[in-house]
Amino acid sequence: MAEYWGVKVEDIFNTMPERFRPDGAKGVDASFGYEIKDEGRWRLSVKDGAMKIEKAADLEGCVSIMKADGETFVGVNTGKVDGVNAFTSGKVKVEGDFGAFGKTAKMFKKFVIGKKEMSTADYIKDMFGTLVSRFQPKNCPGLDASITYQIGGQGGGVWTAIIKDGKCSLKEGHVDKPTVKLEVNEAKDWVDVMLGKSDPFSLLSAGRAAIVGETALAMKLGEIFAKYQPPASLGGEPEQELLVLKKTISVKQRFATGPVMGKFLNALKEKKLIANKCPSCGRLQIPPREVCAECRVSADEWVEVGPRGQVRYMEYVYYASPDPLTGETRETPYGMVNILLDGCKGNDTFAHLIRRDQMDLIKNGTYGVSGTRVRPVWNDRRIGSVFDIKHFEIDE
Amino acid sequence: MAHRKKNRNVGIIGVGQTKYSSHREDVNQPEMIHEAISAALKDAGITMKDIDCVVHGNMELFEMIHQPDLWHVLGTGAYGKDSIRITTGGTVGATIGCAADNLVASGMYDIVMAIGFEKLQEGHTTGGITNMADPLWFRNLQTGALTGSKAYDVIREFGEERAKKVSLMYRIIMDKHACLNPLAHRAFGLEFEQIDDLVRTSPKLVGDLKLIEMCSQSDGACAVIYAVEKKAKELARTPVWVRDHITVHREETFVMFGYDENYPVPMTHRFAAEQLYKRNGIKNPVEYFDVFEMYDPAAWWAVDWLRDFFQLKGDEHLKLVENREIMIGGKIPVNPSGGVIASNPIGATALVRIAEAALQVRGDAGRHQIPTPVNHALASGFGGTMWTVLTMLEKELNW
Numbered sequence: 001m002a003e004y005w006g007v008k009v010e011d012i013f014n015t016m017p018e019r020f021r022p023d024g025a026k027g028v029d030a031s032f033g034y035e036i037k038d039e040g041r042w043r044l045s046v047k048d049g050a051m052k053i054e055k056a057a058d059l060e061g062c063v064s065i066m067k068a069d070g071e072t073f074v075g076v077n078t079g080k081v082d083g084v085n086a087f088t089s090g091k092v093k094v095e096g097d098f099g100a101f102g103k104t105a106k107m108f109k110k111f112v113i114g115k116k117e118m119s120t121a122d123y124i125k126d127m128f129g130t131l132v133s134r135f136q137p138k139n140c141p142g143l144d145a146s147i148t149y150q151i152g153g154q155g156g157g158v159w160t161a162i163i164k165d166g167k168c169s170l171k172e173g174h175v176d177k178p179t180v181k182l183e184v185n186e187a188k189d190w191v192d193v194m195l196g197k198s199d200p201f202s203l204l205s206a207g208r209a210a211i212v213g214e215t216a217l218a219m220k221l222g223e224i225f226a227k228y229q230p231p232a233s234l235g236g237e238p239e240q241e242l243l244v245l246k247k248t249i250s251v252k253q254r255f256a257t258g259p260v261m262g263k264f265l266n267a268l269k270e271k272k273l274i275a276n277k278c279p280s281c282g283r284l285q286i287p288p289r290e291v292c293a294e295c296r297v298s299a300d301e302w303v304e305v306g307p308r309g310q311v312r313y314m315e316y317v318y319y320a321s322p323d324p325l326t327g328e329t330r331e332t333p334y335g336m337v338n339i340l341l342d343g344c345k346g347n348d349t350f351a352h353l354i355r356r357d358q359m360d361l362i363k364n365g366t367y368g369v370s371g372t373r374v375r376p377v378w379n380d381r382r383i384g385s386v387f388d389i390k391h392f393e394i395d396e
Numbered sequence: 397m398a399h400r401k402k403n404r405n406v407g408i409i410g411v412g413q414t415k416y417s418s419h420r421e422d423v424n425q426p427e428m429i430h431e432a433i434s435a436a437l438k439d440a441g442i443t444m445k446d447i448d449c450v451v452h453g454n455m456e457l458f459e460m461i462h463q464p465d466l467w468h469v470l471g472t473g474a475y476g477k478d479s480i481r482i483t484t485g486g487t488v489g490a491t492i493g494c495a496a497d498n499l500v501a502s503g504m505y506d507i508v509m510a511i512g513f514e515k516l517q518e519g520h521t522t523g524g525i526t527n528m529a530d531p532l533w534f535r536n537l538q539t540g541a542l543t544g545s546k547a548y549d550v551i552r553e554f555g556e557e558r559a560k561k562v563s564l565m566y567r568i569i570m571d572k573h574a575c576l577n578p579l580a581h582r583a584f585g586l587e588f589e590q591i592d593d594l595v596r597t598s599p600k601l602v603g604d605l606k607l608i609e610m611c612s613q614s615d616g617a618c619a620v621i622y623a624v625e626k627k628a629k630e631l632a633r634t635p636v637w638v639r640d641h642i643t644v645h646r647e648e649t650f651v652m653f654g655y656d657e658n659y660p661v662p663m664t665h666r667f668a669a670e671q672l673y674k675r676n677g678i679k680n681p682v683e684y685f686d687v688f689e690m691y692d693p694a695a696w697w698a699v700d701w702l703r704d705f706f707q708l709k710g711d712e713h714l715k716l717v718e719n720r721e722i723m724i725g726g727k728i729p730v731n732p733s734g735g736v737i738a739s740n741p742i743g744a745t746a747l748v749r750i751a752e753a754a755l756q757v758r759g760d761a762g763r764h765q766i767p768t769p770v771n772h773a774l775a776s777g778f779g780g781t782m783w784t785v786l787t788m789l790e791k792e793l794n795w
Binding site: 079084085087091242244249253255257261265285287289293312313315316317319321322336338340346348349351352353364365366367386387 | 419544598599608650
């Protein structure tokens with residue numbers, strides 16, 4: 001299995017249970033598939049705030065399947081690779097329900113790559129911190145013993161593991177008459193032994209370590225406790241957590257319309273669309289502008305136009321942007337239409353939305369050719385705002 | 397437009413940039429800005445003591461910080477100095493460059509530092525751009541800077557197959573450039589063989605504008621130091637001279653979708669370029685300039701705008717792309733840095749164009765340096781709706 005930044009693909013999956021956030025999985029009842037090139041397939045099942053991850057032969061029934069190569073997958077999960085970039089460039093592909101897939105991001109805490117350069121003291125601390133969890137009672141039935149570790153040098157200390165009735169506990173310091181005592185002169189030597197970089201026998205023969213008491217028990221320590229795994233391959237603590245403070249600013253706003261825009265908005269209440277006309281170039285502005293910016297003159301003649309017209313250009317929007325009125329994500333796709341209302345010409349177009357179920361029927365107009373004819377659908381309650389018109393619809 | 401000769405010549409003597417990225421959670425805003433400031437001061441071989449005035453700019457309220465220059469004094473070094481904050485939207489980076497140039501040229505200050513920055517991950521980019529539209533009407537209808545209209549225009553004019561290919565061709569050229577720039581945010585390693593596949597598979601955003609064709613949302617900062625001629629000659633190994641700049645604004649408008657041949661839509665890019673070339677006696681911009689750093693927010697816009705900026709006709713702009721003449725080593729390299737599609741910390745983006753153009757003139761761009769001599773460079777800024785800033789840089793003071 002290949003490693004990327006010291007992390008294997010399976011490490012990401014294997015740590016999912018401990019990184020799981022039940023809060024982020026509320027109301028989710030689905031299976032999600034992962035297909036990692038040359039590594040295999042995994043199925044994540046989420047239901048009732050609980051999860052299960054398993055290697056799978058097939059991914060049938062998954063609502064979405066994420067596909068990536070191992071390096072990209074590990075990179076995105078560890079923050080080494082930008083997820084948006086990976087998706088943009090096609091290195092990550094999602095089949096099926098993309099919206100559902102997005103929910104998986106909230107279900108897990110970030111995978112943190114352990115510090116590459118751990119100090120001796122860090123290792124010693126981590127080794128004894130994990131000792132109890134590495135205890136293997138099935139390998140030493142009936143054992144009743146106390147094992148003291150006396151570690152000298154920087155990062156050293158004294159710890160005693162007490163094993164009785166198939167359970168293990170750890171206390172700091174000495175106990176009376178331990179079954180066996182390991183004396184190690186230098187903490188660094190012990191770290192090297194535990195990481196498999198050197199062996200205990202050479203330490204003993206070099207006189208840098210000693211065993212006092214039941215030597216036979218000391219020789220079995222490798223069975224009594226599972227092998228120590230440094231945090232690099234399992235997650236662990238980063239040097240310093242990068243804190244990000246989250247804020248939301250919500251401000252009530254009131255915008256004066258002024259008499260020109262106000263006249264137009266008031267006319268909407270009467271189901272009328274009015275434009276103001278530039279006395280110099282003759283263009284109609286709708287919504288109106290106080291002046292014609294091109295001619296730098298006041299535009300104070302008013303003309304009623306529409307309300308029917310033809311579509312000149314429709315923006316077919318797939319991207320789910322926030323609605324500035326509510327902050328909620330807009331439903332997609334939607335169509336923003338630029339309409340040449342009857343009575344207008346040239347670029348005097350009027351922008352609004354089209355009825356969503358009619359988007360695919362809209363034809364844009366071109367030079368000399370009319371676009372699809374449309375008419376406004378008015379709201380019953382009109383207050384002089386852009387949404388006094390619900391949307392436009394095809395005028396047949 | 398009245399336009400007079402500068403009182404004093406102005407040279408760029410220092411450039412500093414951060415890495416552009418969407419992962420700058422390791423630093424806060426002043427800390428990030430400080431990285432660019434330190435780099436620019438080091439590049440110029442001066443200290444903050446030598447700076448007379450700081451010009452600071454970014455997108456108004458994109459990170460919802462009112463008066464960010466207050467907080468940022470910690471990173472900008474503006475404490476106890478004259479400091480001016482400017483914000484003009486997408487063009488802001490170019491505008492702070494113009495302001496720094498004007499402040500030195502006028503005789504007010506001898507050395508001015510322009511600082512553009514953005515931490516887009518700390519706010520909401522599309523929300524920010526949507527809120528730039530007028531609140532009485534268009535704010536309710538707009539979708540940030542995303543539009544499929546330029547794709548629609550190019551497809552109408554040149555046919556679907558050619559248009560879609562040329563847009564992706566442009567995109568991949570930019571990626572190839574970005575791969576040579578260690579500061580670029582997005583460098584995918586795309587190949588020309590992927591054009592057909594990407595046309596088919598890249599998710600659509602609006603109309604025929606696809607995800608791969610749109611710019612990134614980046615964090616980053618850029619600082620450029622402007623000095624009066626005398627000091628520039630004393631301090632810099634190769635000062636880069638700011639010959640001229642032009643800004644053209646339009647009304648805030650969306651009335652450009654009539655598609656009636658009798659009613660052409662005036663384009664600020666073409667208009668600005670025309671004015672700039674006229675007053676500087678430039679007949680053929682493609683021949684004159686050795687590099688163009690263009691504010692290219694999306695591949696479709698970029699392809700179309702080449703025609704406006706270079707005053708081209710018919711399909712000449714498409715041929716520049718199709719024949720890879722805009723690549724490093726081509727006739728007129730565009731965005732050797734990878735451009736805005738690769739890195740877009742918006743408030744810094746247009747200043748990065750000037751910074752990168754200056755590095756090309758100096759010959760200090762590193763792996764993305766154009767191999768042939770760069771004597772004349774053009775940089776553009778773009779903002780909404782349809783605003784243009786152009787800056788001309790020169791190696792020699794001989795115009």
